[in-house]
Amino acid sequence: MRISTVTMFDQSVASMNRQQGDFLKVSQQIASGRRVVNPSDDPQAASRAVGVSQAQAVTKQYADARVSARNSLAQAESVLNSVSDAVISAKTLLVQASSDTLSDSDRQSVASELRGVYETLIGQANATDGNGRYLFGGYQDSSAPFVRNGDAITYVGDNNTRAQRVDASREMPVSDNGASIFNSVASGAGYLSEAGKLDVAGDINARNEGSVTFSGPQVVNNSDPNHGSAFRVDFTSDGVTHTYTVQMQDENGDWVDTVPPLNGEAYDPAGQTISVGGVRLELQGTPEDGDGVRFATADSMNHNLFETLEKALSVLENPAGTPAEKAELRNTLRTAMRELDNSLDNVLTVRASMGARLNELDVVDAVSDNRMVNYEQTLSDLIDLDYSKAIAEYSLRQVGLQAAQKAFVDVKSLSLFNFL
Incomplete structure (x- = not known):
């Protein structure tokens, strides 16, 4: 088959360009430290x-x-x-x-x-x-x-x-x-007490006029069915005889009698203990008519x-x-x-x-x-980049490029005019 001189030159140049491209690619990998320099190197x-x-x-x-x-x-x-x-x-x-x-x-x-x-x-x-x-x-x-x-x-x-x-x-x-x-x-806070004259809703609207003081309340039985309810103590006094009534607040917010009821109980100014709803309240002092004390869980008080x-x-x-x-x-x-x-x-x-x-x-x-x-x-x-593998490849591409260049030099020297 007859091969023209132009074909030999084109193939030699293409071979050099290919070897030079591969050599440049490895050089870029070594310089950047990455195997994938361009997405086309490894798309996945x-x-x-x-x-x-x-x-x-x-x-x-x-x-x-x-x-x-x-x-x-x-x-x-x-x-x-x-x-x-x-x-x-x-x-x-x-x-x-x-x-x-x-x-x-x-x-x-x-x-x-x-x-x-x-x-x-x-x-x-x-x-x-x-x-x-x-x-x-x-x-x-x-x-x-x-x-x-x-x-x-x-x-x-x-x-x-x-x-x-x-x-x-x-x-x-x-x-x-x-x-x-x-x-x-915080959850689990105990009972609080507050003294004052109580209105129908159980809110304090005035301070007491008597000398009643309280201690507590203290929880003595948290399994009592009424434990957790709010309670109010209202005093009645004619100046000589003193009585008290205890009511509890139901789920509707209404004040109802306790069970058993404590209504019109005699009050001793020297010291009176009220136990209701698993809670004990100590009272002392002389009340005036209309004085009161309320006690309830801390989350329902101030x-x-x-x-x-x-x-x-x-x-x-x-x-x-x-x-x-x-x-x-x-x-x-x-x-x-x-x-x-x-x-x-x-x-x-x-x-x-x-x-x-x-x-x-x-x-x-x-x-x-x-x-x-x-x-x-x-x-x-x-x-x-795996540097060991890349350096080996770099040397190989360098040899390939040199070989392509040497081959081109030899090919371009093949001419009949050299023998005339």
């Missing part, structure tokens, strides 16, 4: 590598979200630590103020210290993070969640809890709203921390000279101390929950780190 591996890279990017985004969540939880937990210290200080002051040896001026001094604690708690409740957002306002984090409304502190935030997705399958609350911290009690301190401040800042004023002082402080105990338990419960979430973030971080290692290994298996 390149496609899988894109998916793995996207998964890596998402995992890094979740890692950044966990940093933000950890900062928010750490700030809130630090504030709650200060809140618990303030509540303990308030309880200590109320114990001090309960002493009968203190004068009115002494109690006013205690009240001055207590008001400082009160103002501190308001500041902590309106704490902000580093971005100026209020920690305990729920979704309403652009304005202070607790505002003064006359002499009272009102919560104007919402009951939602800000959450952040910290992993593909985990959306974590990064703060708690102020209502769940400062206006709530559980506003600021209202507790406001009640305590009110009695401490006023003189207590008459028997009725002294009785009101004792009853209010006893109620306030129990409410502070419940508030402290609630704050510690929320704080423990935040600590658990911080620990969970550490666990999620560890899982995420392992996941990133797996992604990196998978990506390496797909596109990274």
Whole structure:
């Protein structure tokens, strides 16, 4: 078969170009450290590598979200630590103020210290993070969640809890709203008592005029069928004879007789024990007609921390000279101390929950780190270069290119004109 000189030249150039292309490809792989430099090198591996890279990017985004969540939880937990210290200080002051040896001026001094604690708690409740957002306002984090409304502190935030997705399958609350911290009690809180004249609905509308004080209530039988109900004690007195009636609140909110009924029972001012619904209440002192005491579970009584301190401040800042004023002082402080105990338990419960979430973030971080290692290994298996194999191939392609160049030199020298 006759082969033209042009054909020999074309084939030689094509061979050199092919060997040079293969040599350049291996050179690029060694320079980049990747086996798959272009998607055409291995389309299947390149496609899988894109998916793995996207998964890596998402995992890094979740890692950044966990940093933000950890900062928010750490700030809130630090504030709650200060809140618990303030509540303990308030309880200590109320114990001090309960002493009968203190004068009115002494109690006013205690009240001055207590008001400082009160103002501190308001500041902590309106704490902000580093971005100026209020920690305990729920979704309403652009304005202070607790505002003064006359002499009272009102919560104007919402009951939602800000959450952040910290992993593909985990959306974590990064703060708690102020209502769940400062206006709530922990589950399982016991009974509370409060003295005052009771209206038809069982609400206190005036202070007692007599000197009745209470101790307790104490739970003695939590299996009693009426345990958990609210109770009221109403006194009747003609100045000489004193009687009391106990009623309980049914599921409809109506006040009904207890079983067995305690209606018009004789009352002993020297000391009277009332046991009903598995709860025991100790009473002492002389009542006036219309005086009353109510006791119920803590979640149905006052559980506003600021209202507790406001009640305590009110009695401490006023003189207590008459028997009725002294009785009101004792009853209010006893109620306030129990409410502070419940508030402290609630704050510690929320704080423990935040600590658990911080620990969970550490666990999620560890899982995420392992996941990133797996992604990196998978990506390496797909596109990274085996240098030993690549260097061997580089040498082989170099020899091939040199051989093609040598062959071209020999081919172009084949001409009859060289023999003329």
